[in-house]
Amino acid sequence: MVRNAERRRQLLDASVEVLAAQGSRGLTFGAVDREAGVPAGTASNYFATRDQLVDELAAHVFERLAPDPDEAAARMAAGRTRETERDLMHWLVERAMADRAAHLALFELRLEATRNPRLAPAVTKHFAGNLAGATSDHVDGGFPGDRSTVLVLYLAMTGLLLEHLTMPDLLGAERVAAVVDQVVAAVVPASD
Template sequence: MVRNAERRRQLLDAAVEVIAGQGSRGLTFGAVDRAAGAPTGTGSNYFASRDQLVDELAAHVFERLTPDPVEVAKRMSPAHTRETERDLMLWLVERAMADRAAHLALFELRLEATRNPRLAPAVTRHFAGNLAIATTDHVDGGFPGDRTTALVLYLAMSGLLLEHLTMPGLLGEDAVKRVVDQVVAAVVPAE
């Protein structure tokens, strides 16, 4: 396989745009090549199969959505209270809106995993890793609540992001902020 890391990243970024815009069925090597502005056949030179592309795409999306560590440190510097948790959840919504395609790709990857049993373990592994990090950050970070609090918050925010990113006009920006306030107040115990 070809080893040009920058080209591989460009192809994976193009795959994010393809799957977000066309869905899982539109994710073909030809579509990725076109979206990347690469010659026909480039994608198949980098990925041995579509399954490998999807597996690497899942890892790439989570990497792409990982926030800047300096910004994370800044936002984690206040006391770890319910209010800090609320601010972090609002930041999550902001970041989701800033890279809507990557979050839509995550939704499509979930659906792809339900339809393709060969891919389900790999895609599930990426999501499980993300959930484990979120849980550890919550519990070890000293936020109010326990592992169950972290899980319920994760699930509630995942559902809110699904609604807001796939149907932005359904709730509207102000309502989303109010829902975040209500979710955090309902799920995260008072200090």
């Protein structure tokens, strides 16, 4: 049987929605089939095991959440300043809210990795790559600050996204925007 790449992507996108809505326990082949609107048994034809589905899902979520390279380049062209960094962090929040399900699925994958030692290295590898890319973009890109600046900014923004995406009414959009400004002002040195 020839495997259709578009169908595989459809199943992975459906898996994101299931994971975000139902959590790890709800991520079954049947739930994925129903969410994707495909015949029963389709997901199990594409993924030999649930572990394979989760492995591919982890990679897919990071791919889905990656910013458009052209838009990222245009935003980076504004200069390597604290203000540009602030704008990039606001853009991160906007993108997270635009694809809330993918971010919630990412949180679920983190939790799944704490319970599944087989999955932990793969999920950790994706997060490590994400942090390494952010560090390289910041440090090698000439933004003010160093590797520790990126780490603190990464951890602060991860925590803020967790709060805002899981409980959007706790702070509200305006307060989140103000917190982003405060985090960047506190963490990223002023531009020369």
